Amino acid sequence: MPVPNPQALEFLLTRRSRPAKTLTTPVPDRAALQTLLEAAARTPDHGKLEPWRFIVIDRAAMAPLAELAQARGEALGLDSEQIVKGRGQFDQGNLAVAVIEVQKDSPKIPILEQTYSAGAVCLALVNAGLAAGWGANWLSGWASHDRAFMEQGFGLAAHERIAGIIHIGTETSTPPDRPRPDLEKITTWL
Structure with missing residues (x-):
């Protein structure tokens, strides 16, 4: 018989990302961020390859990335x-973690499953x-997909790429919920 965790289920049913531009200080300190990274690293990765790694971007690192x-x-x-949009997340950011697909x-x-795992780490x-x-x-944008930006800004090797840049901070406002998918339209029962 399964043991339910109603608090976790309620969290997942009501979770809502906070727009990065609304995040401010304070941000998690190193110890608090370490806990978040540990949680994200528990993502399934098919074959225990760990096809991802983290690069922490603090406030001081944001300005060179914006430039x-x-x-x-x-x-x-x-x-x-x-x-302006490409540099905006770095101009406005205080703390972010780049999740790097390796x-x-x-x-x-297959590589595709490794990509899925890196995306799952972003959501986690x-x-x-x-x-x-x-x-x-979770942000990306054109700069995150530009090979020269990845190599110059983050020192990525040819077999690495940015899966996402996760901004974390104190929210200044709670965004309204957005429309969610109509499950009847997107679900097939076999």
């Missing part, structure tokens, strides 16, 4: 609105932050 996003946006010929050779575990980190009482948001 790099600006430079990369200009080099790519993006319009000013895209450039693709590993495996005769049993958001949920851990929210469960601990922080505001949290």
Whole structure:
């Protein structure tokens, strides 16, 4: 007979990411962040490959990343609105964790499953932050997918890429809930 955890289920049924631009200080200290990272690292990873790692971005590291996003946006010929958006998460950020997908050779575990695992780590980190009482948001954007930005800003190797950048901080406002999927339209019962 299963043993229910109604508090955990209620959390999952009502969880809501907090927009990164609404997060402020204080942010988790190193010990508190370590706990969140431990929770995220419990994500299933098919074959125990651990096809991901973390890069913590503190406030001091945000400004150089914002400048790099600006430079990369200009080099790519993006319009000013895209450039402002690309650097915005770093201009406004106080603490974030880049979840890095680390693709590993495996005769049993396809790369796609490793990608899924890295994405699951992103959601687990958001949920851990929210469960601990922080505001949290998973962002990506064009800069996160630009190879030069990944290599210059984070020192990523060719077999690595950014799965997501998770911003964590104190929420300044609770966002309204958004419409959720109609389960009748997206569920098939066999």
